[in-house]
Amino acid sequence: MVLIRRLSIHQRLLLAASLVLTAFLGFTGLALDKAFRSSAGEALQARLYSSVYALLAAAEEGEEGALTMPPVLTNPRFNRPDSGLYARVVGQQTGYRWQSASGLGRELDFVRRMAPGEAKIERVELPGNEAVMSLNFGVVWEDFNGRELRYTLMVAEDLAPQLEQVAAFRNTLMLWLGGAAVLLLLAQGLVLRWGLSPLRQVAEALTDIESGHSEQLEGSYPRELSPLTSNINSLIRHAQARQQRYRDSLGDLAHSLKTPLAILQGLADQADPVEREQQQLLSEQVGRMNQIVGHQLQRAAASGRTSLARHLPVGKVVGRLADTLSKVYSEKGVTWQIEIPETLNFKGDEGDLMELLGNLMENACKYGRSRVQVTGELDQGRLCLRVSDDGAGIPSEEADAVLQRGHRADQRQPGQGIGLSVVMDILTAYGGRLEIGRSEVLGGAAITFCLPAT
Amino acid sequence: MRVLLVEDEAEIREPLAERLRRQGYTVDAAADGREGLFLGREYGMDLGIIDIGLPEISGIEVIRELRKLDKHFPILILTARGNWQDKVEGLEAGADDYLVKPFHIEELLARLNALVRRSAGWSQPVISGGPVQLDTSAQRVTLEGEPIDLTAYEYKVLEYLMLHAGEVVSKSALTEHIYEQDWDKDSNTLEVFVRRLRKKLDPQGSYQPIETLRGRGYRFALECKR
Numbered sequence: 001m002v003l004i005r006r007l008s009i010h011q012r013l014l015l016a017a018s019l020v021l022t023a024f025l026g027f028t029g030l031a032l033d034k035a036f037r038s039s040a041g042e043a044l045q046a047r048l049y050s051s052v053y054a055l056l057a058a059a060e061e062g063e064e065g066a067l068t069m070p071p072v073l074t075n076p077r078f079n080r081p082d083s084g085l086y087a088r089v090v091g092q093q094t095g096y097r098w099q100s101a102s103g104l105g106r107e108l109d110f111v112r113r114m115a116p117g118e119a120k121i122e123r124v125e126l127p128g129n130e131a132v133m134s135l136n137f138g139v140v141w142e143d144f145n146g147r148e149l150r151y152t153l154m155v156a157e158d159l160a161p162q163l164e165q166v167a168a169f170r171n172t173l174m175l176w177l178g179g180a181a182v183l184l185l186l187a188q189g190l191v192l193r194w195g196l197s198p199l200r201q202v203a204e205a206l207t208d209i210e211s212g213h214s215e216q217l218e219g220s221y222p223r224e225l226s227p228l229t230s231n232i233n234s235l236i237r238h239a240q241a242r243q244q245r246y247r248d249s250l251g252d253l254a255h256s257l258k259t260p261l262a263i264l265q266g267l268a269d270q271a272d273p274v275e276r277e278q279q280q281l282l283s284e285q286v287g288r289m290n291q292i293v294g295h296q297l298q299r300a301a302a303s304g305r306t307s308l309a310r311h312l313p314v315g316k317v318v319g320r321l322a323d324t325l326s327k328v329y330s331e332k333g334v335t336w337q338i339e340i341p342e343t344l345n346f347k348g349d350e351g352d353l354m355e356l357l358g359n360l361m362e363n364a365c366k367y368g369r370s371r372v373q374v375t376g377e378l379d380q381g382r383l384c385l386r387v388s389d390d391g392a393g394i395p396s397e398e399a400d401a402v403l404q405r406g407h408r409a410d411q412r413q414p415g416q417g418i419g420l421s422v423v424m425d426i427l428t429a430y431g432g433r434l435e436i437g438r439s440e441v442l443g444g445a446a447i448t449f450c451l452p453a454t
Numbered sequence: 455m456r457v458l459l460v461e462d463e464a465e466i467r468e469p470l471a472e473r474l475r476r477q478g479y480t481v482d483a484a485a486d487g488r489e490g491l492f493l494g495r496e497y498g499m500d501l502g503i504i505d506i507g508l509p510e511i512s513g514i515e516v517i518r519e520l521r522k523l524d525k526h527f528p529i530l531i532l533t534a535r536g537n538w539q540d541k542v543e544g545l546e547a548g549a550d551d552y553l554v555k556p557f558h559i560e561e562l563l564a565r566l567n568a569l570v571r572r573s574a575g576w577s578q579p580v581i582s583g584g585p586v587q588l589d590t591s592a593q594r595v596t597l598e599g600e601p602i603d604l605t606a607y608e609y610k611v612l613e614y615l616m617l618h619a620g621e622v623v624s625k626s627a628l629t630e631h632i633y634e635q636d637w638d639k640d641s642n643t644l645e646v647f648v649r650r651l652r653k654k655l656d657p658q659g660s661y662q663p664i665e666t667l668r669g670r671g672y673r674f675a676l677e678c679k680r
Contacts, residue, residue: 254536258535259555262463262557263465266559290556328550331568351537355537355538
């Protein structure tokens with residue numbers, strides 16, 4: 001049952017159609033076989049009757065007018081031994097016994113005594129695996145004395161030729177029906193393939209969207225499918241537009257909140273040295289507000305896993321970030337060691353992946369001496385990425401503060417903590433995990449994050 | 455040093471321009487991308503500070519256009535959103551550094567300083583040529599270890615010549631990098647600054663730090679270690 005439920009539509013249709021076809025061809029074969037056999041049987045019966053009438057016609061009047069058969073009959077098959085056509089005549093009162101020359105050496109004693117006008121057809125097995133169909137026919141013969149003498153005429157025909165004929169017919173029938181079945185199944189497979197190809201096309205187009213080759217379901221589809229595909233397309237468009245709108249309004253919000261903060265910060269920087277204390281306070285508060293705004297916007301912007309998300313090649317994003325950071329930290333001369341398999345993909349929002357990697361890679365540039373390593377792998381379906389550097393590493397109390405869930409944004413730890421908190425926020429949206437450790441190769445911090453398998 | 459500042463918020467742009475001028479920069483400020491692009495195209499800039507979220511033409515577009523026009527001066531982008539997609543896009547368009555709003559002015563000045571030095575090929579903030587030492591971050595000049603007193607314009611001229619030590623700097627280029635667009639561009643004033651600089655740097659006239667190449671311009675002639 002489970003197996004049947006797992007079958008694809010193509011397999012279901014093919015299975016059902018094959019069963020119907022097999023049953024139909026099977027019944028057709030049976031019916032044709034039966035019809036042929038019965039018509040062959042009827043032809044044999046007719047032959048037997050005509051043979052009996054031929055015998056009667058050949059009968060002569062013998063002594064006292066009793067029935068006597070001539071030594072040679074007109075039908076040569078009666079005269080040739082083993083011809084397959086045998087005859088016997090038995091007189092009931094006279095004890096007359098005659099057997100055709102063809103029956104020489106055969107015991108044709110299966111003669112039933114029949115009442116005049118009575119006929120009986122039956123199949124008889126002869127010794128030596130010979131089967132015959134026999135007709136016993138009762139007649140009345142009037143002799144010269146006006147006595148009514150009863151005779152039984154028996155004609156038997158060998159069944160082997162007929163059986164051979166049936167077998168040959170069956171062979172031909174099987175050959176043609178089998179050939180037709182193969183051709184029909186083949187045609188059916190092709191028809192199904194063609195008929196179901198739009199569905200396969202939809203599936204392929206969806207894969208294309210996921211792998212990032214296209215934005216929409218491309219191509220034209222038959223009338224039955226077009227409402228579905230156009231709905232999927234508008235759903236994708238709608239989701240993308242909504243995500244974009246959401247991002248844009250968050251960006252606008254960031255802009256409109258951070259501009260006044262930047263103005264305040266500018267004021268604090270300009271303040272008179274006499275008001276140093278107030279300046280310090282203003283600067284601190286602006287910094288705090290900035291962090292809270294940044295944290296909340298980041299959390300809202302992290303989209304988490306979405307359906308129909310594109311597969312983003314991780315290596316490409318890492319490469320772009322490394323190029324960007326090389327430019328910014330050009331005086332440090334950062335050496336990158338990037339080990340990301342080309343096939344490694346991230347299923348989610350590009351902005352989120354950039355935030356995750358950007359923060360970790362910038363921390364590594366900032367706090368490392370000059371070497372940064374980025375590695376990635378699939379670990380039991382989970383996407384795991386690690387950024388390591390050759391710096392001093394992260395103090396364990398700072399690491400604990402970051403990893404502790406529910407830490408407040410305005411209590412962020414300084415240094416690497418800020419970037420790590422952002423990473424933590426995004427990972428929470430994806431249900432991922434963060435590990436802070438020490439790099440065995442480079443000696444500095446090694447930060448690993450893993451995203452659950454899809 | 456001539457700075458192109460493109461920022462649409464007047465409350466940020468004006469104090470910032472003011473502060474940069476006090477720091478000795480020559481500032482061309484624009485409120486939108488179109489004006490910023492015009493200024494960047496028309497004048498020889500040494501630095502750019504460009505906000506990403508601009509009306510009309512976006513900051514990214516301005517940078518891309520400037521780079522297309524073969525303008526290679528270093529550019530720092532300002533971003534309010536501070537997300538990596540903006541930063542990467544900005545740097546891929548041709549920017550060299552970024553700063554997230556709100557920022558401390560000191561941080562910005564330090565970044566600008568580093569950008570100017572880097573673009574001229576100097577790895578250290580202090581440039582030494584013979585007995586002359588120029589500290590770009592403190593904006594101080596010493597002669598054989600003794601600080602010498604320079605006016606803002608004298609410092610600008612010397613800084614520009616020393617950053618381009620060994621190269622011939624034409625008078626028009628020097629004027630362009632030192633004066634704002636609507637200022638007096640009489641080349642005689644430049645000659646006055648150069649004469650005064652020579653007197654202050656080389657009172658005895660023994661090593662001639664600034665050469666005059668007739669019809670071509672000036673050159674800082676002492677060898678400087680990069």
